[in-house]
Amino acid sequence: MVPVHHRTAHLKIKKYAFYMHDYGAPVGLRLALRDPDRISGIITQSGNAYLDGFGEKFWAPLFAYAKDPGPETEPCEDQDSPLCAVAPAAA
Structure with a gap:
């Protein structure tokens, strides 16, 4: 590309x-x-160019994973995470 x-x-x-x-x-x-x-x-x-535009509850798990990827920070490992409703947890 x-x-x-x-x-x-x-x-x-x-x-x-x-x-x-x-x-x-x-x-x-x-x-x-x-x-x-x-x-x-x-x-x-509807362009977002600042962190304040990202809702804390929804984006916190994703930002944590981006900062330190691994099993401990995988967003859907925490079933209370709102991201788990979007992407099912790995089996």
Whole structure:
């Protein structure tokens, strides 16, 4: 997969606006921060770019696993985790 910033350079796109949505927002913001002079505008819809936007109860198990992956932090090992309703626990 070729990163977006390589594609825009290959296509000789000097300046552009882009639309970002939901979990793609941080990707779009990283792209904008990489070379802000090339960005003419940003359109965002329901994009989350800050930790305050992640509800603590739902996301805490996932963040714990991302920080230290292993059996102890696997989100569905804790059956009280709201993530277990989304993905069944491993057998």
